[in-house]
Amino acid sequence: MIVIFALCIFLWVLLFAFFFFHKVLSNMKRIFTLSVLAAAILATGCTRIETGEVGLRVGFDKQVNTGELLPGSFNQTIIGNVITFPIKEITVKVEDMAPLAKDNSTMKDFDAMVTYNINQAQVAEIYNAKNRSFHAVHDGDVYLMYNYIFNAARNAIYKAARKYEALEMGDARQAMETEIKEQITRTLAEEKLDGVIVIGQVLIRNIVPADSVVASANELVKAKNEFKTEEVKVATARKRNESMQANPMAIPLLRAEAEADAMRNLPNAIANFKGHTLVINSVVTPTVQTNGK
Numbered sequence: 356m357i358v359i360f361a362l363c364i365f366l367w368v369l370l371f372a373f374f375f376f377h378k379v380l381s382n383m384k385r386i387f388t389l390s391v392l393a394a395a396i397l398a399t400g401c402t403r404i405e406t407g408e409v410g411l412r413v414g415f416d417k418q419v420n421t422g423e424l425l426p427g428s429f430n431q432t433i434i435g436n437v438i439t440f441p442i443k444e445i446t447v448k449v450e451d452m453a454p455l456a457k458d459n460s461t462m463k464d465f466d467a468m469v470t471y472n473i474n475q476a477q478v479a480e481i482y483n484a485k486n487r488s489f490h491a492v493h494d495g496d497v498y499l500m501y502n503y504i505f506n507a508a509r510n511a512i513y514k515a516a517r518k519y520e521a522l523e524m525g526d527a528r529q530a531m532e533t534e535i536k537e538q539i540t541r542t543l544a545e546e547k548l549d550g551v552i553v554i555g556q557v558l559i560r561n562i563v564p565a566d567s568v569v570a571s572a573n574e575l576v577k578a579k580n581e582f583k584t585e586e587v588k589v590a591t592a593r594k595r596n597e598s599m600q601a602n603p604m605a606i607p608l609l610r611a612e613a614e615a616d617a618m619r620n621l622p623n624a625i626a627n628f629k630g631h632t633l634v635i636n637s638v639v640t641p642t643v644q645t646n647g648k
Contacts, residue, residue, distance in 0.1 A: 401429055401430065402429070402430055402437050402439075403427070403428070403429050403430075404424050404425060404426050404427065404428050404430070404437075404439065405426060405439075406426045406427070407426070407441060407442065407443040407444075408426060408439050408440060408441055408442065408496075409423045409424065409425065409426070409439075409440050409442055409473075409475045409478045410423070410424030410425075410428070410430060410437045410438065410439050410440070411423065411424065411437070411438045411440070411478065411479055411482060412424060412430065412435060412436075412437055413435055413436040413437070413438060414434075414435045415434055415435050419438070419479070419482065419483055420479070421479045421480075421483070422479065423475060423476065423478050423479055424437065425475075438482075438497055439495070439496050439497070440473070440478050440482070440496065440497050440498075440499055441496055441498060442472060442473035442474075442475050442478065442499070443472055444470050444472065444555060445470065445471055445472070445473070445498055445501065445504075446468060446469075446470050447468070447469045447470070447471070447501060447504050447505050447508060448466075448467075448468050449466070449467045449468070449469065449505060449508045449509055449512065450466045450467075451464065451466070452464070452465040452466070452467075452509065452512060452513075453465065454512055454513045454516035454517075455513070455516060455517060456516055456517070456519060456520055456521040456524065456564075457516075457517055457518060457519055457520050457521075457523075458520045458521055458568075460521045460564065460565050460567070460568045461565055462516065462521060462524075462562070462563065462564060462565065463563040463564060463565050463566065464561055464562075464563040465512065465516070465559075465561065465562055465563070466559070466560040466561040467508065467512060467535070467557060467558065467559045467560060468557070468558045468560055469504060469508045469535075469536075469539065469554065469555075469556075469557050469558075470554070470555035470556050471500075471504055471552055471553060471554050471555055472552070472553045472555060473499050473500070473551070473552060474550065474551050474552075474553075477551050478499065481499050481500065481551065482497070482499060485499075485500065485503075488502060489501075489502050489503040490502065500548075500552055504539070504552070507538075507539045507542045507543070508535065508539055508557075510538075510542070511534075511535040511536075511538035511539050511542070512535055514534075514538055515531045515534045515535050515538065516531075518534070519531065521564040521565065521568045522564055522568065524562045524564075525562050528559050528562065531559060532556075532557045532558065532559055533557075535557045535559075536554055536556070536557040539554050539557070540554055
């Protein structure tokens with residue numbers, strides 16, 4: 356009887372241990388599963404603000420917080436969202452422009468590039484206060500005031516171009532870059548954005564005058580060269596005349612030289628003559644045409 360009782364107690368202990376450890380293992384498995392799930396949620400529901408960026412948190416109510424999220428910070432996006440803003444050396448390309456030059460000719464092509472920086476402490480103020488059309492969105496990032504800078508650069512280029520002839524712009528590239536930068540800076544100051552947005556540099560990449568302007572310039576150069584050639588001929592003739600007057604004996608020599616040149620060219624002159632009568636040294640010589648020539 357005692358043996359049977361001890362056996363029952365042993366079986367009861369085994370059964371209790373089985374259910375106890377089964378429950379513990381089930382809880383551990385559940386805890387592990389929840390841990391993995393939580394890690395996955397955190398990995399996919401978190402974003403990091405990279406160097407050269409600033410972030411702003413958007414709540415579940417779509418309101419944008421006024422506190423900037425600084426570079427290096429990790430921010431959850433399970434509830435709400437985070438907007439990222441590049442703020443360093445933002446490049447704006449202004450291409451395929453055709454501004455009017457001082458000579459009223461339209462440039463064939465004018466390309467420029469502008470870089471600017473945003474004060475990171477005023478990102479929230481700019482984003483909340485300025486019209487959203489002033490900004491641009493690319494690959495999920497918001498480029499503050501990109502469209503505004505683009506239009507300001509175009510206007511500055513048009514104003515600067517009117518100060519120079521079409522063919523002068525190439526040599527005045529550096530001066531134009533300075534003028535364009537100063538004009539953009541004045542535009543920012545008028546909008547009370549000086550100190551908020553800083554223009555880094557303006558670089559003119561391409562200047563091409565109209566084809567008609569280039570053609571006219573080439574014709575002018577050609578005419579100047581021809582004029583210089585004629586000036587040389589006149590100066591040479593004048594010096595020769597002065598030499599002849601200073602040395603009367605040179606006149607017969609020059610006459611003999613001219614007659615010798617004429618005789619050397621006589622065969623070609625006769626061969627190319629198209630008339631009926633040729634006068635050579637006051638002697639009339641009839642010409643004969645054959646085979647209709």
